[in-house]
Amino acid sequence: MTIPPTLSHDLSSEPGHDPENMHELFNPHDVTWTPVSRGLRTVRWIVFACCWLPCAASCLLVAALLAHRWMWVVVAVLLPLTLAWGMWLIHRQVAALAYAERHEDFLVRRGVMFRKLTVVPYGRMQYVDVQAGPVERMVKLATVQLHTAAPGVDASIPGLGAPEAARLRERLASLGEAKLVGL
């Protein structure tokens, strides 16, 4: 075999395609991403704070019981640091969350350190769920989740405004029905 093996589907001939570009991997050239609502940051901050506060309180308690000067220094440095780090992480993660509707498939992108892009063909969607937890409801957000026959397809889109979630559910459900094929 003299021709080197290739994986592309004659993409190389298309304009604007640069296979060596690292950026291309999570940004296919024919995709316009819709970021999720920034309100999701608030939701996650609140949830994070609810976990962080008890931890902080118990750390303070331990420090008070031990009553050691170094303990106080450690606590005074670590606690604000973890708070800031967690909030910064959430900020970045929410900023990285995005979805896109293509002609034939739906794309979800997430993660900053560990990046992940999932492509779900409309014809493979079994059903679509919309859920909203108590904190999400406070800021009028919802999570849309696509279900396929495959386990481990992480295709949930958190942080959608209620109208957008309803629109997406309707659109995905109708597209899924129109293009649904058997397994």
Added chain:
Amino acid sequence: MSSTSTEEVAGWQSSGQQGQADAGGWQRMHKLTPLIKGWTYLLGVIAVVSHSVLGGSLDLSHSPAKVLPAFAVMAAVVLAIVVLACLSWWTTAYRLGEAVIQHRKGILFRQTRQAPLDRLQAVDVVQPLLGRIVGLSELRLEVAGGTGGDFRLAYLSDANAQRLRRVLLAQAAGLSLTDGQAGEQEAPEAPQHQVYELSTGTMVAAGLHSTGTLMAALWVVGAMVTSLVVGSATVLLALLPGLFTTATVVWASFNSHFGFTVATSPDGIRLRHGLLERRSQTVPPGRVQALEISQPLLWKGRGWWMIKMNVAGYANNVTTDQLSAVQTLLVPVATIEQVALVISLVLPDVGVPDPREVLRAGLLGRTGDGSTDGFVVAPTQARWLAPVTWSRRGVMVTDRCVLARSGRLRRYLRIVAHERMQAVGVRQGPLQRRLGLASVVVHSTRGPVRPRVDHLRVADAAALVSAQSARARDARAVAQQQQWMRQVAPVLADALAAGSTPSSPNLPTPPQ
């Protein structure tokens, strides 16, 4: 449930045997069902009684006034078991409709399940040991999109189970049915052609070449040496639990693999296996979602391989791991030639002129072994993340399927047809980003096969993901045919009747 017997009578064919079916077309299980289902409970009661008598807690020489209450309680328990079993038999029934089968059960809480037959994924006929003695089988359907997961009819007479299997597969294939003698539906038995048989010798040898047996042997030798050194035989007692576990595992695989045969027929791939409990599986064409050919470390010298498959429904939440491991095994032990043959039947068109060569490259090939085998491989820098296996990691995409190879100590080759792909994803961790690598995951249905390609070049991964969604779309548009017999039945039936050699990879088979 009371409404079903009065309404929609017309829609349900009375497929009853000698007038067993009632007005709604409902048909009960075989009359011996309560016996087969309840015998373990009765055994339990007998065990309790004999234990009490022998253990002296129930002394039969006592006065009747003391013994009678104990016997009354036991009689009540036995009666309750018998009554419940009979009630359960009375309420359990099935009926066949136009391209649908219904099953109802439950004494207090009635439950009716419905399975659309065009979504039929597989039909299993299971004969437990006791069922084999009295001639009863259980029929299990795996259906995608049915209400509820578990669809099993237990127990039917052997002949009825076989007839029902034929009828269900024929209906699922879109064939029209003929009426048999007693007014029941009948479908012709599809001709089958056996392509693989596991000999007992090979099975035993393969079992002995497993890592588990090796560990057990080492464990025994170690314990013996220790007991000699210490000079006490009590160390040998420590062997017992380990040996017992090994024996259980070996027996389980022996029991389920015994007499394994693979046959091809127009209604799909047929597997038959089992020593005490006999299981016949029929997986219609195009229902195999993904394949994994693998080779455990100790099989390398013998050149043996096993094939596992994903079939939707075989790995439900309700089925146990052990059962789904039995169901999803396509071939337990095979040479590379047999593997090529079975693959050519399950996946008739790999999309390359020489499938055997590709298979060989996928099973045995390595980066740097001098061959240019068509696989796009992980680059050299992947050795930082996968020092042992990087040279085996690679992917090949043909017009019809994706082949992903990996593993060096235990070799793997995983194959998914484009139209069977559920979704595709790409992921990249910080180390991979630094090295310019990314992993691609091809999602298949639930099952033992989870195809993924780790540590590809970023450009290759991007090309694979974007091309894969396009390829899957094209393949689905062309291939989709739920009722597989509508177009190809005559061709294949003729080919099989004429006795065409199964070794020919160009055997005409329905579209996948």
